Amino acid sequence: MDNKSIIGLLNKTATLLTLHGANPFQAKHYANAALFLEKVDKEVMEMEPEELGGLQGINKGLVALIQEIQDTGTLQRLQELIEQTPQGVLDMLKLPGLGHKKVRALWQELGVQDLKELEDACKSGRVAQLSGFGDKTQAAILSGLVQTASYSNKFHYASALSYVDAFELAFKAVFPRLLISAVGELRRKLEVITTVEYLIGAIEVANVVEWLNNYTAAEQHILTSGPLSWRGYFVDNGMPLSIIFCTPTEFYKQLILQTGSEKHLLLSTPEGQPLGKTISQATYISSEVEGYRQAGFPYMPPELREGLAEEAWIQAGTPALIEATDLKGVFHVHTQYSDGQTSLENMAAYCQALGYSYIGITDHSQSAAYAGGLRPHTVQEQHHAIDTLNQQLAPFKIFKGIESDILPNGNLDYPDEVLSQFDFTIASVHMGLNMDQHKATDRLIKAISNPFTTILGHATGRLLLKREGYPIDYRAVIDACAAYGVIIEINANPWRLDLDWRWIPYAIQKGVKLSINPDAHHHLDITNMQYGVYMGRKGALTKEYTFNTLTREEVEVYFENRKAKV
Incomplete structure (x- = not known):
């Protein structure tokens, strides 16, 4: 756990203390601890007690908090507060423009305990009647609820990478010779993704499926999986994981088809048919470069396969992208x-x-x-x-x-x-x-x-x-x-x-x-x-x-x- 994560634990504790109406000095204790750590440029989890105590400006209370995190990975006070707080109230804290004071008022004065109840309270006009809220705040909360709903089941590209890196390392340790590649949004490096998708080239799929079913970081959706696909999700955050299987000889053909966006695959080739159809009909493709050559296109890096500007590069060639x-x-x-x-x-x-x-x-x-x-x-x-x-x-x-x-x-x-x-x-x-x-x-x-x-x-x-x-x-x-x-x-x-x-x-x-x-x-x-x-x-x-x-x-x-x- 790095300093940034520890700061997050301390700030969350301060927020929940305020939410529960605790003594302001208790909340300030944790908030000040977080502020202090923001100015420490060495990872405190790696420090011995003597080194911790020697940091200029540190107090015994903060040393004790850090040692508790070192020993347990969390704070007992934080866990107690989380257990005392409905999950829906924690979700309310994530809404844009809603601080802990307003969330406390909604929870304690209106009895709102989740986002659905909050939406109902806004639509009935009860939120606007609360002291310190009013019509504008009520409208802003409704707008925030709509905005938050639009973000559901979406994930930052960077957030996905830690799961992806761990998955690839674990897979390659067991199947070092199998062909595997990220495809879809992940391979095109979209800033926000909805699903982590992989293509695996294997003759014997059963062994891979067995390994996937035993991979503890993910669970399978049996009903949406099939003979040539394994679908599930990462346990920690619910991020969908989709595995597509093909034979090794079909791998590079499928790599093009599974990476490109729908618009990209509809690009017209010199022969006048869609790129996706041309690739699908190819007898054999030894690499992506070869696949694009057969289609009459210059090679296009995965990041560019969005169907937006590729036509301009068919004649001029793709630009030499920044490295x-x-x-x-x-x-x-x-x-x-x-x-x-x-x-x-x-x-x-x-x-x-x-x-x-x-x-x-x-x-x-x-x-x-x-x-x-x-x-x-x-x-x-x-x-x-x-x-x-x-x-x-x-x-x-x-x-x-x-x-x-x-x-x-x-x-x-x-x-x-x-x-x-x-x-x-x-x-x-x-x-x-x-x-x-x-x-x-x-x-x-x-x-x-x-x-x-x-x-x-x-x-x-x-x-x-x-x-x-x-x-x-x-x-x-x-x-x-x-x-x-x-x-x-x-x-x-x-x-x-x-x-x-x-x-x-x-x-x-x-x-x-x-x-x-x-x-x-x-x-x-x-x-x-x-x-x-x-x-x-x-x-x-x-x-x-x-x-x-x-x-x-x-x-x-x-x-x-x-x-x-x-």
Whole structure:
């Protein structure tokens, strides 16, 4: 269990204590413990009691909590609270805009214990009558219920990977010679998936089915399974698992058919029939490359098989997609100066150890008080620390950046004399997210037009399967970035993945460069970069249009030239 998971346990305990009306100081004890751990950049589960007790600022109460988690994997107080709380009330806490105080009122004053009862209470108007709620809150809750229902039975791509990796390792340990591959949404690396699908090439299916039935992490749906399929779900989270069997000689034919979207398989071949039909009728296919060649197509990487832009590549050939190895540096990184969990020094050292040539530090700006946003004097302190580290780490380079809030009027968060001190600025919206398309678009375009804006951060503010992004006119925003020379971020946090990959081709068409950024708040978050690469590839992003494929020297020149124009 890592620090992030421990912080989650502590915060959940604080939330449930408040929900149950416990002494506020009890809840604050757990909340403060979580806040303390957010500033510890070493994994506390690996520490001995003496080392734990030696952490600056730690108290005996927190040491005891960590030791309890080390010994049991949980907190007894948390388990007691969970047992005392109906599951439906816990589900209510997940609704957008509903904090623990409002959930407590709904539960204790209205007797609402699950989402269905909450919906009924809203439709009858009883929620609006509660003190502190009203018609607008009631309407927002109903909207949140509809939104949450639309997310059911959907899973983040990143969340699926841990189950998938464990499944593949276990399978290959028993069947090292069998052909196996992910197919469908998982192989196409969609940001949100509904089912984990695999194709297995085997002559003797019975042995594989027996192994699957004994695989404790998943259970079978007997009624939906068949002679050439095994269907079930992962026990932990209910994520559907579907296994399709074929003979080894049919494997690559089926790999194409089971990977491509319906639209992709309906693409017309030079002979005038659908791609899927052409592949199905092929006598034998030795590889996917060979299969596409037989159909008269260039090979198309799995990420591109969505049926959206493939026709343009039939004549021109598929683009050379961005690779993780093309990336030379990392931007959009938070440290302990704001709400990051890793120190500036350790964040830089970690990036250097991964082989990157530079890092762009972008802690939150002053308006983000909730995230420890930097006041001007703290900016000076951080810049002094960066200067010192740059002397020690050369030729590795730390660029001085900031993630400046885009204020409701479209202005950036600092006056020009402060903004001019940074090498670059990422402009992002964090507050006032409830906007219509006109207001959101105007707000972004005003920020984009600011000469100090270098990169537009997470363009829509979405949180996948949790919060819809504010609506924007994508073309107008991208056109503005093209006009003002602003880079657009592909935020690689797997809960954001924003800019949406479907708009990457338009950005490229307009000559806008994109930067794959991890939005890291912990050094391990740097590995988010892989998800940004996946989304870039889905949008046909190439090295040429990816800003952080530039060398350190090229980035230095770019920033210097841009600042010289201000």
